[in-house]
Amino acid sequence: MTDKALTIDHVCKDRGKTRVLDDVTLSLTPGQRVALLGHNGAGKSTLIKSILGLIPIEGGAIRIGTATPGSAQARRDTAYLPEAVSFHPALTGREQLALFAQLSGSNANVPGLLDRVGLSDALDRRIGTYSKGMRQRLGLAQVLLGQPKVALLDEPTSGLDPISRQDLYAIIDELAAQGTAVLIASHALTEVEARTDRIAIMRKGQMVADDTLNNLSALAGLPIRLRVRASDNADALAAELGGNRINGASVELLCSPEDKMEALRRIAGMGDAVADVEMTPPKLEDLYRHYAQEDLQ
Amino acid sequence: MTRFLAITRTEMLILRRNRWLLVATLIMVLFALALTFAGSAPTGTLGVDMLTVSVASMTTLSVYLAPLLALMIAFDAIAGDVDRGSLSLLLSYPAGRGEILLGKFTAHLAALAFAMTIGFGTAGAVAVWFGGAGPESLMALVRLILTSVLLGAVFLALGYLLSALARGATAAAGLSAGLWLIFVVLYDLGLLGAVVMDEGGTFTQSVFPWVMVANPADAFRLWNIAATEGVAMASGMTGAAQALPVWAAPASLLIWPVLGFLLARAAFRRVEP
Numbered sequence: 001m002t003d004k005a006l007t008i009d010h011v012c013k014d015r016g017k018t019r020v021l022d023d024v025t026l027s028l029t030p031g032q033r034v035a036l037l038g039h040n041g042a043g044k045s046t047l048i049k050s051i052l053g054l055i056p057i058e059g060g061a062i063r064i065g066t067a068t069p070g071s072a073q074a075r076r077d078t079a080y081l082p083e084a085v086s087f088h089p090a091l092t093g094r095e096q097l098a099l100f101a102q103l104s105g106s107n108a109n110v111p112g113l114l115d116r117v118g119l120s121d122a123l124d125r126r127i128g129t130y131s132k133g134m135r136q137r138l139g140l141a142q143v144l145l146g147q148p149k150v151a152l153l154d155e156p157t158s159g160l161d162p163i164s165r166q167d168l169y170a171i172i173d174e175l176a177a178q179g180t181a182v183l184i185a186s187h188a189l190t191e192v193e194a195r196t197d198r199i200a201i202m203r204k205g206q207m208v209a210d211d212t213l214n215n216l217s218a219l220a221g222l223p224i225r226l227r228v229r230a231s232d233n234a235d236a237l238a239a240e241l242g243g244n245r246i247n248g249a250s251v252e253l254l255c256s257p258e259d260k261m262e263a264l265r266r267i268a269g270m271g272d273a274v275a276d277v278e279m280t281p282p283k284l285e286d287l288y289r290h291y292a293q294e295d296l297q
Numbered sequence: 298m299t300r301f302l303a304i305t306r307t308e309m310l311i312l313r314r315n316r317w318l319l320v321a322t323l324i325m326v327l328f329a330l331a332l333t334f335a336g337s338a339p340t341g342t343l344g345v346d347m348l349t350v351s352v353a354s355m356t357t358l359s360v361y362l363a364p365l366l367a368l369m370i371a372f373d374a375i376a377g378d379v380d381r382g383s384l385s386l387l388l389s390y391p392a393g394r395g396e397i398l399l400g401k402f403t404a405h406l407a408a409l410a411f412a413m414t415i416g417f418g419t420a421g422a423v424a425v426w427f428g429g430a431g432p433e434s435l436m437a438l439v440r441l442i443l444t445s446v447l448l449g450a451v452f453l454a455l456g457y458l459l460s461a462l463a464r465g466a467t468a469a470a471g472l473s474a475g476l477w478l479i480f481v482v483l484y485d486l487g488l489l490g491a492v493v494m495d496e497g498g499t500f501t502q503s504v505f506p507w508v509m510v511a512n513p514a515d516a517f518r519l520w521n522i523a524a525t526e527g528v529a530m531a532s533g534m535t536g537a538a539q540a541l542p543v544w545a546a547p548a549s550l551l552i553w554p555v556l557g558f559l560l561a562r563a564a565f566r567r568v569e570p
Contacts, residue, residue: 052389
């Protein structure tokens with residue numbers, strides 16, 4: 001139990017009559033990067049706030065290492081980046097970060113951290129003059145204060161341009177490399193795909209999936225998409241393979257992971273009739289749709 | 298332990314940066330000076346020095362201004378952070394909610410004390426320059442400044458309470474205006490009505506002074522008036538002060554900030570960011 005950086009054990013939370021967290025279980029080991037996906041209102045932010053001890057839970061237990069949420073130890077061990085973070089507009093980036101450093105009792109190098117997130121030019125400008133992306137970077141800088149056991153990032157990519165996103169994921173990798181367990185709540189599916197060790201999907205307060213991308217694909221049994229380009233007669237190819245013609249020259253067929261090799265052999269056996277084959281495994285987006293939207297039953 | 302001081306330092310920075318400190322100090326100086334000059338006429342007839350009259354006028358001013366200035370800073374203290382979404386981040390740090398509130402309180406009270414001291418001090422100095430002063434009237438000036446800061450502390454704490462209870466900073470501002478109106482204006486009007494209806498009965502004799510001193514704004518007024526004979530004469534308000542033991546007004550004004558702060562902390566504990 002204690003080798004986990006974060007343990008969430010059968011947690012329930014009611015808001016009025018709605019159950020916003022329903023028997024949620026999840027755990028992260030040190031250095032693990034886990035993506036937490038789900039629609040708006042699926043309970044991602046509520047879960048994060050419960051981990052921080054900002055809101056009470058009705059059932060189950062949460063532990064940061066061995067500490068309970070909201071305890072002094074837990075607060076020292078967690079770092080948090082709120083969704084659409086904002087700060088007092090009258091302070092400068094340096095002053096704001098210095099406050100956080102003092103509160104966390106770390107003697108971090110404030111200008112160095114701001115430089116790390118690309119804010120060295122805006123060090124002594126008021127936060128009121130910052131763009132949304134710059135505020136997000138400042139938020140990220142405070143995550144790097146101290147050496148948290150657990151980092152909780154709520155929609156960290158919102159408002160960031162593509163280059164900043166690359167920086168963000170580099171920083172997340174750095175955090176993970178120093179042993180911080182990182183939980184990333186996100187909508188940006190395609191980026192999360194390559195950058196996380198595990199994926200957890202929430203729907204209506206329930207954890208409906210929690211595994212690696214490969215295992216999730218196998219579990220979901222989503223088909224692999226094969227696109228075959230005919231060198232000459234696409235109609236004949238379609239008749240032969242049993243797929244759908246999608247444009248003048250190509251045929252698309254879907255097959256399960258087990259049948260994949262069989263289908264490839266058939267295509268290879270057709271010799272010159274085939275000009276090219278393109279194979280697309282199920283994307284995170286398909287998986288997400290599969291897990292987050294399928295009806296409860 | 299140094300965590301609340303970190304909050305205090307940041308809040309001071311904000312008050313200086315957004316010009317609140319400058320504006321509040323200017324308001325205090327201007328009003329205090331205006332009252333000192335306008336109120337200097339009756340000096341001869343009452344046989345007291347100009348500073349005494351000035352303190353009496355400024356006491357009346359402070360009853361209105363100290364709560365107003367305090368509420369103007371306090372209403373945003375919690376609700377503003379909730380609106381900006383920065384409270385959840387702040388609360389994820391090791392500082393406890395009590396520490397955060399204490400940090401803000403310390404900074405805000407220091408700012409109020411600065412504005413009061415400069416404002417009343419300037420007017421007092423002017424009164425001394427033009428009309429002279431004695432040890433008693435100087436004491437009255439010091440007492441006025443200290444009790445004004447206490448009165449400010451009461452309304453800072455009550456402002457935090459409203460800020461924690463309100464949904465959003467705008468609502469907190471509205472509630473604060475209502476609170477000011479009740480404590481500073483309506484409460485006294487209500488009491489006045491009751492006294493008139495009672496026609497000098499038991500209510501007026503024994504209950505009224507206690508009900509009056511329970512209001513921090515009135516306790517502030519009574520304390521300043523009862524303590525100095527000259528000020529009491531200049532303000533023409535001695536009756537109520539004499540009906541109460543000496544400790545009543547100071548007790549009220551000292552208990553209120555503590556009570557208000559505890560209430561605000563309890564309300565802040567329940568805020569879910």
